Each structure stands twice: as C-alpha cells, then as structure tokens.
Amino acid sequence: MDPLALLCNLHAEGPATLRVLHRAGIRTLANVLATADWALAELLGSSPSAARRFAREAEHLARSARAGRLEPEEGADAFRCA
Amino acid sequence: MHVLALVNQKGGCGKTTTAVNLAAALSAAGERVLLVDLDPQAHATLALGCAIEDEPTLVDVLRERVTVREAVQTAPGGVWLLPSTAELAEFEEESARLIAPERALWRALSVTRLDWDFAVLDCPPRVDGVLAANALRAADTAVLVVESGTFALQGALKALGVLEAKAATMDRPLALRAVGTMFDRRLKIARELLVGMHAQFGEILFDAVIRTSVRLREAAAAGVPVNVLDPAARAADDFRALAVEVRAHAGSPERERTGDWVLPPARRSKGATAARPAARARAPRHST
Numbered sequence A: 001m002d003p004l005a006l007l008c009n010l011h012a013e014g015p016a017t018l019r020v021l022h023r024a025g026i027r028t029l030a031n032v033l034a035t036a037d038w039a040l041a042e043l044l045g046s047s048p049s050a051a052r053r054f055a056r057e058a059e060h061l062a063r064s065a066r067a068g069r070l071e072p073e074e075g076a077d078a079f080r081c082a
Numbered sequence B: 001m002h003v004l005a006l007v008n009q010k011g012g013c014g015k016t017t018t019a020v021n022l023a024a025a026l027s028a029a030g031e032r033v034l035l036v037d038l039d040p041q042a043h044a045t046l047a048l049g050c051a052i053e054d055e056p057t058l059v060d061v062l063r064e065r066v067t068v069r070e071a072v073q074t075a076p077g078g079v080w081l082l083p084s085t086a087e088l089a090e091f092e093e094e095s096a097r098l099i100a101p102e103r104a105l106w107r108a109l110s111v112t113r114l115d116w117d118f119a120v121l122d123c124p125p126r127v128d129g130v131l132a133a134n135a136l137r138a139a140d141t142a143v144l145v146v147e148s149g150t151f152a153l154q155g156a157l158k159a160l161g162v163l164e165a166k167a168a169t170m171d172r173p174l175a176l177r178a179v180g181t182m183f184d185r186r187l188k189i190a191r192e193l194l195v196g197m198h199a200q201f202g203e204i205l206f207d208a209v210i211r212t213s214v215r216l217r218e219a220a221a222a223g224v225p226v227n228v229l230d231p232a233a234r235a236a237d238d239f240r241a242l243a244v245e246v247r248a249h250a251g252s253p254e255r256e257r258t259g260d261w262v263l264p265p266a267r268r269s270k271g272a273t274a275a276r277p278a279a280r281a282r283a284p285r286h287s288t
Helices: A003-011 A015-023 A029-033 A037-044 A048-066 A076-081 B015-028 B043-047 B058-062 B086-097 B101-110 B130-138 B152-169 B188-204 B214-222 B234-250
Strands: B002-007 B033-037 B073-075 B079-082 B118-122 B141-147 B175-181
Touching: A003 A015, A003 A029, A003 A048, A003 B188, A015 A037, A015 B234, A029 A048, A037 A048, B002 B015, B002 B130, B015 B033, B015 B043, B015 B079, B015 B118, B015 B141, B015 B175, B015 B214, B015 B234, B033 B043, B043 B214, B058 B086, B058 B101, B086 B101, B086 B130, B101 B130, B118 B130, B130 B152, B141 B152, B152 B175, B152 B188, B175 B188, B175 B234, B214 B234
Parallel strands: B002 B118, B002 B141, B033 B079, B033 B118, B141 B175
Antiparallel strands: B073 B079
C-alpha cells in the first residue's frame, strides 16, 4: 500500500480523496506537505483547520516511514492536551 | 483469464462480500467475470440471489459430470456464477478416492480460459482442505482478505505464511496480495491495524481498503452486488478502486464497451432478484 493511500484511508475518504490528490499531481506524502493549507482545503473540500490536520497526519506518517516504523494514531491530540 | 482466489482461514472476514462485489466491479469496468463459489455454505450463491434447485453446480464440475459452461448462471451485476450447494462438502470426502483431486478445478477452468477475463474464487474458511487446494492450484493470484478487527493481523500473518509455503511447493507462479476489509476509520483499533498491515504487508497490500457500510449488508440481503443496489455508495467506490488495482495487477488492458456479446451458455438464475444490466456491451477479446 502506498503511504499516500494509507493517509487517505486513515484520515479522509479513501479512494475518492486519493483520486482528487492524484488529479492535482499530489502523489507522495512530501507533495502533501509541500501544498499550502488553503490549496489543500480547496482540494479536499474541507475547512482550513481540517486541511491542516490532514497535513499534520501526513507529516506523522512521513516521519514514521523515515524512522522505519509506523506509529499508532494516538499521540498528537493527547500531546496537545498535556 | 486471470484467476484470483480470495482466501483466509478465518471465517467472517469479508471473503464472500469481497468476491461478489469485486466480481461485479470488474464486470462494470468491462471485464468478463466468472465468480466461482467454492464454499459449501454457498454464501456467494445466496448473495447473488441465486436459488439452486436441480441445476448443475460446482460439485458436478469437480466430479467431471458437466463442464463449466454447462453449469454457469448469469447473475446480477453482469457476473457469471458457478454456484455451489452444501453438496460441495461431499467432495472433500470423495477426494480421497480420486487421483489429483486438487487439480479438478484447474482442469475444468483450463478449457474455458478464453471465455472470461477474470475468475474470482470465493474460498471456504480453511486453507488445508481439498477445496482450498483446488483454488490455489487454479489461481494466478491469491488475495488474502484481512478484516480490520482484533487479532486479525496475527491471523493474517499466519495465513500468509501458509500461502507462501503452498506457493513454494507449486509448479507454477502464484502471486500473493492482500486487501483490508471492514475498515471503520472512526475506530482507533481499526486505524492502528491498518497502519500495522501497511507495515507488515507493504506493497502486497492493495491501496483500496473496503470500509464498513450498511449498503453491503443491504445488497447481500437484496441478492445483488452493492454497485447494483447503490452505485454512489462508498462501498461501491471502494470496490471500483480495488477493481482498478486488480486490473492493473493482472495487466488487463483498457477496453471499450462496444458491441454486444453474451457468453453462449449463459442461463438466467431462477432466484435472481435484480435486473441484469444491459447486454454485455463489449466485443469478445478472443475469437475461437
């Protein structure tokens, strides 16, 4: 499974989101991170805050992939609350 | 014909749902698809609303009493179905008296390879019986169906090990792929499991994940694939995405839907509850 597909399955509408991103030329997690929040929000049809969250999850996945392991989903919100 | 065997030794992981709806999605993409119900529980046959009375079924094909062409039925979703009944369980016992019983399906399908582009085999929930052996012997690709539930990953890894061992003993290549099912991204356990599957299976895991959807249950109850019941349903979209990947995996070319073509022996199932789509709108790829 492609990491971008994983991101779309975990945090968006799966294949529908993946198709939208592919059509916009976004094919990797790095491409997501390089996309402005407002542009991502427009593509996803979401609010800027939802787009920022999507980008944040992309960053987590990219970081996990670089570290050679994939972390579970928990953490981000709990960390902020602490 | 590319033969896909949907396997897992665990029951209730979505094998039949995936087999029925993937077959219909492939058909909607212009492929000629044969769905083979290899489970004596006959859930794929029931899920397509087919009621079997005295028609020939898969067990008759395996016993070499009829050919595949004589036993197939047309079913909702533009799929040809090789149906099953509980009698199929008897083949397991009979196999002890047969020579190479695990090759029966392969022999039967090999003479009809030009009739369909894909054969989707819905396997019983065990990988050590003669029916599963038939499926793996006939298959070009074994697709491990993994639900997004507790202990699913451990079970799937064990099943993958069994499949790899079987593939290593076969005299022909068997590709291994995996697909996630029953995914509900609202559940933390499901998200964690998908991340785990991604880490464990890597590239053999299809990008498309089948999400939980009430439409899938409704479609099975109505005896039709989900893309017939509600083409706009997210489950229908998931299976469309899976079909795109399966076609790419099989090296299936893009085709145009032109002309009318119907497999000669196609017979309308008596119990089918939904209208069959318009005549197969594509010329046959092969001429015989």
